[in-house]
Amino acid sequence: MPQLTDRSMMESVFPPEKLVTLEEAKLPAEIDAATCALLTATGLPDDRSSFFVLDGGLFVGETPDRFRRCAQLSHFSEYHDMPEGWAEWLVLGEIHYDVVVLDPVSGAVHALPDGEFTARPLNQSLDSFLYFLYLLELERPGYDATVSEDLPDPEALAESLRERMRNADPLPFEGVEPVWSEEADWEGEDAAPVPTWDGVLSDVYETVG
Known part of the structure; x- marks a missing residue:
């Protein structure tokens, strides 16, 4: 690869x-x-x-x-x-x-x-780990209010980022629904903790700053 x-x-x-x-x-x-x-x-x-x-x-x-x-x-x-x-x-x-x-x-x-x-x-x-960090920084102006006042659609950006990350390395997303998915249950009493990258993407979805 x-x-x-x-x-x-x-x-x-x-x-x-x-x-x-x-x-x-x-x-x-x-x-x-x-x-x-x-x-x-x-x-x-x-x-x-x-x-x-x-x-x-x-x-x-x-x-x-x-x-x-x-x-x-x-x-x-x-x-x-x-x-x-x-x-x-x-x-x-x-x-x-x-x-x-x-x-x-x-x-x-x-x-x-x-x-x-x-x-x-x-x-x-480590290569795909660094690539994920690269993508998140590349797109930061689209979700971080401390960097840009114009955040046109952070929700769509989070979805796009997740897809690009998954295409590069599907491992962390196998069998995991996005935090924003209607099918996901991350808040129930018996809900599993949100996986690391999906926690980051949740921040993107909600905007940072």
């Missing part, structure tokens, strides 16, 4: 100085080659306007050091029914208080939902 993102794409929506890259020597030896290339050349956004917040534990000085492992998370022992080897996954940051973690071997990205103590699939790869 062709790569979805590169440095120039990310720089078109994030300031170059806000894209954090790491030295290859500071990444684990077992890391997937494609993931390694993205972390060393493309970078992760460290921009306060983004839905993604880079893990502060990455910085112990003036330059990025190393990612924390999941075994270093507080309440690590409370997680249950977790995939084998998850303790060695890398902590990338958070989206809406859901911890975003990376399996360095497979390259898959997972969410550890706030208060659930379990794992959910977030993206098939």
Whole structure:
């Protein structure tokens, strides 16, 4: 599958100085080659306007050091029914208080939902994760009132974004109805928590700012 993102794409929506890259020597030896290339050349956004917040534990000085492992998370022992080897996954940051973690071997990205103590699939790869962040920043003027006073149709934009994201990586949307769907029940007593990306798209639908 062709790569979805590169440095120039990310720089078109994030300031170059806000894209954090790491030295290859500071990444684990077992890391997937494609993931390694993205972390060393493309970078992760460290921009306060983004839905993604880079893990502060990455910085112990003036330059990025190393990612924390999941075994270093507080309440690590409370997680249950977790995939084998998850303790060695890398902590990338958070989206809406859901911890975003990376399996360095497979390259898959997972969410550890706030208060659930379990794992959910977030993206098939770091590439599609970055692509989702790219799309959200690209379209920010259409849903963020702090960026633009003219928000013609954020509801239609949320629907369009979800479709583009699903086409690029269907994994996080499998079997999940959009928050705004009449068929969805996210507010009932027994309702499941809203998945991470659908929570973000709900913000787009309702507008930000």
